[in-house]
Amino acid sequence: MKSRTKRGLIIVAGLATLAVVSTLVLNAFQDNLVFFFSPSQVATKEAPADRSFRLGGLVEEGSVKRSSDSLAVQFVVTDGAKAIPVTYNGLLPDMFREGKGVVTQGRLDSSGTFHADQVLAKHDENYTPKEVADTLKTTAYKEPSAAEARQ
Structure with a gap:
């Protein structure tokens, strides 16, 4: 073979390898992409x-129901306009409280209940996801103050 042909x-071959690697990386990225x-x-x-996907909002006051014989817990996540029931089986974060911000990751079933695989509580008084904060502003929902939440 001539050196030009080689x-x-x-x-x-290099371009084909690059295309295959790029396709595999993009597929892996797409599988791990989770929207809020x-x-x-x-x-x-x-x-x-x-x-x-991730569901975020505030834990509705009076909605937390814990199972007495397992780690199962049910609660409602709201943004002031709509509320979605959530089920979770596992340990909840220490910062998890009614009236506080929460982000859950999981799937929605056909009945409209969100089955969470992971629950993340907000870590300080100033954090609320932008989408949730915008919705709360439009619905005039008032998040309890720190003093009200301790009661």
Whole structure:
């Protein structure tokens, strides 16, 4: 073979390898991509029905129900306009409280209940996800103050 032909084959093989590697990386990225939705967005069917996603909002006051014989817990996440029931089986973060911000990751079932695989509580008084804060402002929902939450 001529050196020109060898060089052409090496370039074509390199491009093919680059295309395969790029495809594998993008597929792995797509599989691990998780979007965030507020309860209002979930209620309007903006959230994917066939994929895991994150649901964020405030834990509705008086909605937490713990199982006496397991780690199962049920609560409601709200953004002031809509509320979504959530079930979770596991240990909750120490900062998890009624009236406080929470982000859950999991899937929505056909009945409208969100089955969480992971629950994340907000870590300080100043953090609320932007989407949730925007929705809370439009619905005039008042988050309890720190003094009210301690009671």
